[in-house]
Amino acid sequence: MRVGVVTFPGTLDDRDAARAVVAAGGQAISLWHNDADLKSVDAVVLPGGFSYGDYLRCGAISRFAPVMKSIINRAEGGMPLLGICNGFQVLCEAHLLPGALTRNHELHFLCRDQVIKIENNNSSWTLNYEIGQEILIPLKNGEGSFQCDDATLAQLEGQNRIIARYVGENPNGSRNLIAGITNARGNIVGLMPHPEHAIDPLTGPSSDGLAFFTSVLKAAVNS
Amino acid sequence: MAKIVVEVMLKPEILDPQGKAVASALPRLGFTFATSVRQGKRFEIEVAGDPTPAQLAEVEKAAGTLLANPVIENYTVKVEK
Numbered sequence: 259m260r261v262g263v264v265t266f267p268g269t270l271d272d273r274d275a276a277r278a279v280v281a282a283g284g285q286a287i288s289l290w291h292n293d294a295d296l297k298s299v300d301a302v303v304l305p306g307g308f309s310y311g312d313y314l315r316c317g318a319i320s321r322f323a324p325v326m327k328s329i330i331n332r333a334e335g336g337m338p339l340l341g342i343c344n345g346f347q348v349l350c351e352a353h354l355l356p357g358a359l360t361r362n363h364e365l366h367f368l369c370r371d372q373v374i375k376i377e378n379n380n381s382s383w384t385l386n387y388e389i390g391q392e393i394l395i396p397l398k399n400g401e402g403s404f405q406c407d408d409a410t411l412a413q414l415e416g417q418n419r420i421i422a423r424y425v426g427e428n429p430n431g432s433r434n435l436i437a438g439i440t441n442a443r444g445n446i447v448g449l450m451p452h453p454e455h456a457i458d459p460l461t462g463p464s465s466d467g468l469a470f471f472t473s474v475l476k477a478a479v480n481s
Numbered sequence: 482m483a484k485i486v487v488e489v490m491l492k493p494e495i496l497d498p499q500g501k502a503v504a505s506a507l508p509r510l511g512f513t514f515a516t517s518v519r520q521g522k523r524f525e526i527e528v529a530g531d532p533t534p535a536q537l538a539e540v541e542k543a544a545g546t547l548l549a550n551p552v553i554e555n556y557t558v559k560v561e562k
Contacts, residue, residue: 314547314548315550318547318550319547322547350552351550353552356552357552358550358552358553360491360495360496360498360553361498361499362498363496363498364498365498365499365502403496405495405496405553406552407494431496431498
């Protein structure tokens with residue numbers, strides 16, 4: 259399976275995302291922000307970082323990159339798409355996911371290992387988790403506070419579209435402790451913490467993040 | 482020359498941690514007037530000559546597409562001499 263990993267100017271985590279795809283058994287394909295060609299990939303990861311220097315708002319400019327037009331088109335047709343951290347911000351700016359990510363409520367940039375609880379294992383990226391499973395993966399962001407209006411929040415909760423929640427104290431002020439959400443179809447997932455940094459104990463706090471990447475391979479086999 | 486000014490503010494219901502930090506810094510400096518501070522962005526846009534209604538309509542569109550995120554922000558467009 260070919261999984262595209264996008265590099266924008268200022269992207270940081272594209273190599274780790276590609277490494278996670280390979281560790282899961284997939285083929286990682288580099289995609290360039292300025293090239294609309296998706297190179298026949300079956301899924302796409304928008305990795306973390308500071309695309310376009312976070313100018314204007316995080317993800318606001320990346321959303322209009324040529325590669326995004328192709329990605330939005332394919333994702334609306336059902337292609338699995340995972341946005342991690344800055345990638346999540348891009349997905350919200352592109353209106354592929356509702357809400358927005360705003361400045362952490364205590365204003366500090368956070369970088370720590372965080373326990374999150376998986377709440378939905380129907381999405382293309384969480385099939386290999388158990389509901390209620392607690393996993394430990396790094397969280398590192400300055401603008402990770404998930405915000406949306408009450409109606410959107412009720413809809414996300416009612417449609418079981420919360421992928422994962424923070425366990426323990428709310429790290430960034432996200433509504434309802436939301437760490438990640440999915441679209442109604444379950445192919446598009448945005449996640450603030452970083453599963454790609456936790457795929458083996460040598461380089462991360464655990465290998466708990468790997469199942470995001472094995473899940474999408476399984477989703478491809480099932481479809 | 483006239484400028485087109487776009488001002489962007491977080492919607493009132495969205496938490497503004499930066500504004501809160503400013504509000505709590507003011508009394509430390511002896512400024513006790515503020516009961517609340519909200520922080521926003523201001524864009525000054527120049528066009529050749531005075532802005533036309535068509536240009537203002539375009540700026541309005543750009544403001545709702547790029548300059549502001551309508552999910553969390555409100556914006557205003559006006560002309561300043």
